[in-house]
Each structure stands twice: as structure tokens, then as C-alpha cells.
Amino acid sequence: MSEEESGSGPENSEGVPDKKSSPSPYSTMLTILGAGVAAAITILAIGFVVDNDKDDGGDALAEATVPVELSEFAIDGNLTVPIGAELDVQNIGSQVHNLVVESGPRTEDLAAGESALLGLSDLDQGDYVVYCDIAGHRDAGMEADLVVDANAEISADDPHAGANPDWAQLDKDMIDSFAPFVDALETGEPATEGIGGQSMEPVKDPDGFLRYDITAEIGEWEVEPGKFVEAWMYNGQVPGPTIRAEIGDKVRIRFINKLPMGTDMHLHGIDKPNEFDGVAPLTQDLVESGDSFDYDFTAVETAVAMYHPHAHGYLAIPNGLWGALIIGDDALIPRGRTISGVEIPADLEPAMEGVMTLNDSGTIGLSLNGKSFPATEGYVFEQGDWATFHYYNEGLQIHPMHLHQFPQLVYARDGIPLDQPYFADTINVAPGERYSVLFQTDKPGAWVWHCHILNHAEREEGMFGMVTAVVVQ
Numbered sequence: 001m002s003e004e005e006s007g008s009g010p011e012n013s014e015g016v017p018d019k020k021s022s023p024s025p026y027s028t029m030l031t032i033l034g035a036g037v038a039a040a041i042t043i044l045a046i047g048f049v050v051d052n053d054k055d056d057g058g059d060a061l062a063e064a065t066v067p068v069e070l071s072e073f074a075i076d077g078n079l080t081v082p083i084g085a086e087l088d089v090q091n092i093g094s095q096v097h098n099l100v101v102e103s104g105p106r107t108e109d110l111a112a113g114e115s116a117l118l119g120l121s122d123l124d125q126g127d128y129v130v131y132c133d134i135a136g137h138r139d140a141g142m143e144a145d146l147v148v149d150a151n152a153e154i155s156a157d158d159p160h161a162g163a164n165p166d167w168a169q170l171d172k173d174m175i176d177s178f179a180p181f182v183d184a185l186e187t188g189e190p191a192t193e194g195i196g197g198q199s200m201e202p203v204k205d206p207d208g209f210l211r212y213d214i215t216a217e218i219g220e221w222e223v224e225p226g227k228f229v230e231a232w233m234y235n236g237q238v239p240g241p242t243i244r245a246e247i248g249d250k251v252r253i254r255f256i257n258k259l260p261m262g263t264d265m266h267l268h269g270i271d272k273p274n275e276f277d278g279v280a281p282l283t284q285d286l287v288e289s290g291d292s293f294d295y296d297f298t299a300v301e302t303a304v305a306m307y308h309p310h311a312h313g314y315l316a317i318p319n320g321l322w323g324a325l326i327i328g329d330d331a332l333i334p335r336g337r338t339i340s341g342v343e344i345p346a347d348l349e350p351a352m353e354g355v356m357t358l359n360d361s362g363t364i365g366l367s368l369n370g371k372s373f374p375a376t377e378g379y380v381f382e383q384g385d386w387a388t389f390h391y392y393n394e395g396l397q398i399h400p401m402h403l404h405q406f407p408q409l410v411y412a413r414d415g416i417p418l419d420q421p422y423f424a425d426t427i428n429v430a431p432g433e434r435y436s437v438l439f440q441t442d443k444p445g446a447w448v449w450h451c452h453i454l455n456h457a458e459r460e461e462g463m464f465g466m467v468t469a470v471v472v473q
């Protein structure tokens with residue numbers, strides 16, 4: 001392989017952006033990140049190759065052994081297998097998982113890092129469903145189709161076939177995984193269709209309420225380039241529109257239910273009358289499919305809140321049904337204070353007041369604002385700009401969010417200002433929590449921003465999921 005590859009180098013592999021075009025501030029990102037990742041993989045590869053040379057590979061596993069990986073919350077592997085195959089089931093996640101063939105064999109519960117062989121010799125040719133039966137995991141995404149087919153072949157060329165991966169291919173996949181993200185930064189054209197969390201203008205009702213019409217409906221959503229999923233959406237977006245109001249506003253959210261079942265809308269983090277808390281059947285009846293319900297409140301205090309269903313929330317929220325509801329958040333910024341020796345300017349005007357919602361399951365999966373890298377939005381700033389972001393965790397797991405280079409000043413939690421804001425480079429955001437952070441982009445370059453649970457940001461095919469970048473010009 002060395003002749004061919006070292007000769008042609010990076011110049012024109014298909015799908016890689018051509019680097020000869022005019023110098024761009026972003027091209028360094030691809031190079032720097034690529035080099036680091038490639039180095040890491042090379043180190044791993046050296047150990048692996050030596051091992052394999054002794055033995056010409058692979059006969060520790062039966063010929064028809066198919067690797068399957070369990071994680072939060074997915075079952076990954078090539079699940080079209082020959083008759084009599086066995087699955088090498090590995091739990092690469094951080095929680096306990098198992099693999100069950102419906103009406104068939106199953107593994108025991110596997111702790112993080114454990115693996116088990118699951119023989120399929122009892123299965124005839126046909127279609128089966130496999131899933132994890134730990135409570136809630138199947139609905140969160142751990143279900144897949146298994147096809148037993150006499151003609152199925154396990155290709156030795158599959159770069160991800162467990163016994164002997166093609167590390168050069170994995171290097172290339174890793175580098176290539178950045179291309180659509182870099183393209184989008186350079187052209188300003190998003191890598192996928194559909195943008196979530198769009199700002200929304202209300203209608204003024206005769207009684208003085210500012211009315212936001214929010215319709216829940218199931219539809220198609222492009223999570224990463226070319227990957228369309230069945231999403232549950234407010235106004236056709238994941239996340240739903242971002243609703244912003246000011247203290248003193250009378251706010252009406254008219255919820256219109258076009259889902260196939262009854263539900264409600266909980267205004268999480270908003271001060272409101274009990275009858276509008278959105279918890280059927282305690283505070284209201286279910287809003288049946290085809291019906292609507294008005295949630296009315298007067299905004300009396302700052303809020304970094306969210307709206308989402310309560311009834312059937314475990315199913316609807318991971319699949320995309322959530323949105324940000326923000327009241328007067330600018331007043332939360334700790335202007336004029338000195339924190340850990342850093343003076344926050346009294347006249348600070350953020351170049352951006354962003355929202356970053358986290359999810360990890362359902363049809364949407366590991367994502368930032370409803371998109372998986374490389375479809376995540378990148379953020380471009382001028383050197384010295386300040387930015388605020390509100391992290392929202394609408395998922396089922398905690399996510400430690402790490403921004404390279406720029407310490408994040410945490411100044412509010414769940415919309416409540418902190419008496420003692422603090423700096424950190426990695427912020428743990430648990431399900432349901434919101435953290436408001438401020439940072440200054442005082443050094444040029446492309447700085448990645450990602451969840452630091454490593455398999456929420458990276459897989460064999462490259463970076464994915466909860467990854468984006470801040471680009472400082």
C-alpha cells in the first residue's frame with residue numbers, strides 16, 4: 001500500500017476538499033486535527049500489526065463471527081449475516097447493555113467494556129429484530145434489524161470488520177469526516193437541510209398576549225449529511241423554534257397536537273399558574289391528537305427555560321420534541337465583575353447569544369441542536385469577541401462539554417444567576433439542566449468544542465455526534 005498512498009498523498013482523494021484553493025482560516029483546522037488523530041491511530045496500529053504478523057490473523061474468532069457494538073443508545077454492526085453465524089457483542093458504551101434476538105437467544109447483561117459471543121445457529125433464514133432490553137434502552141434507539149441470509153458474506157475487506165481493520169482506511173475516514181463541516185464554514189452553506197431553533201416572531205392577540213403557535217408533528221429530518229430520520233418536531237424543526245420574550249410580556253404558547261397520540265407541553269423553568277404546568281392528567285387533560293391548548297403566563301422573571309412534552313416525554317423528547325424558551329437572559333451576564341482575576345467589561349455586548357441543546361438518543365441520537373457532526377453549526381467570531389451560550393440537556397445522559405482554549409465562565413444554572421460565577425473548561429450538563437456560559441475568543445484559530453465522553457464525539461468512521469468548532473479570525 002505504501003507506494004500508491006505516499007505517492008499521491010493528500011492531493012485528490014475523492015470527497016476531500018481541494019486544499020490548493022485560496023488560503024482559508026479554516027484549512028488549518030483540518031490539518032491540525034487530522035495530524036493529531038492520525039498519530040493516535042498510528043500508535044494503535046503499530047501494536048496491532050505486530051500482533052497480527054505472528055499469526056496471519058483472525059482465527060481466534062470463528063469464520064462467521066460478526067462484530068456488533070452496543071453503546072448509548074445504538075446497536076452498530078453489519079447485521080446481515082450467514083446462517084449459523086455468531087455475533088461478537090461488545091459493549092463499548094458507558095452503561096450496562098445486552099443484546100436480545102426477539103423470540104431467540106440473548107446475551108447476559110454486559111457491563112461497560114464487557115463482551116460476549118451470541119450464537120445464531122438456531123435461527124433459520126429470515127428477518128429478525130434485535131434490541132437491548134434494559135428498561136428504556138430499546139425506545140432510546142437500541143433496536144436493529146437482523147437478517148439471516150444463506151448468501152450473506154462477511155467481507156474481509158470491510159475496514160471495520162473486527163479481526164483485522166484497515167487502519168489506513170480508518171485514517172482516511174477520520175480526515176474525510178471533517179470535510180463537509182469545513183465546506184460549510186467556508187461556503188456558509190449548511191451541510192444538511194433544515195435548521196433547528198430558529199427565532200420566532202409572535203402574533204399579538206387582542207387581549208394583549210404575544211402568541212406563539214407551536215405545532216407538533218412527525219416528519220423527516222436530516223441529522224447528518226444523507227441520513228434522514230423520522231423526527232418528532234415542533235414547527236418542522238429540531239430543536240423547535242427558540243421563543244424569546246422580555247420581563248413583563250404576556251406570553252401565550254398555542255400548542256397544536258398533530259402527533260398520533262395525546263400529549264401536553266411542560267414549560268420547564270418558567271414561573272406560571274399551576275394549570276399551565278403541562279402535566280396531564282394532574283394539571284390538565286391530555287391534548288388529544290388534532291386538538292390544541294393555550295399555555296398562558298406573564299413573564300415575571302428571567303428564565304432560561306425549555307418547552308417539551310411531559311406525557312410520553314421519554315419517547316417524544318429524544319426523537320426531537322424540545323425547544324428553548326428564554327426570558328430576558330441578557331440581564332444575567334455578570335457585567336462589571338472580576339472573577340478569578342478576569343474583569344468582565346461593564347459594557348460587554350456579546351457578538352452572539354447562542355443556544356446549544358444536547359441530545360443522545362431516540363431517532364435524533366448524539367447531537368448538538370438536532371444535528372450530528374459534520375452537520376453541526378460552526379461558530380465564526382472576530383478575535384476578542386465575547387459570546388454567551390446556554391447549554392440545554394434534553395437527552396438521557398450527562399455530557400461534559402469541553403471548549404478548547406477559551407475558559408467558559410458559568411454565570412447561571414437553570415436560568416438562576418450564580419452569586420459566584422466560575423470558570424471551567426469542561427462543563428458537566430446533566431439531563432434537564434441548563435448552564436449559561438460566557439467566553440471571550442481572544443486567540444485566532446479553529447477550536448473544537450465537543451462532548452468529552454469520547455464515544456459521543458468519535459467512532460471508527462471519524463468524528464461525529466457532539467462536535468462543533470469555534471473559528472476565530
Ligand SMILES: [Cu+2]
Nearest residue numbers: 399451453456
Ligand atoms: Cu456526551
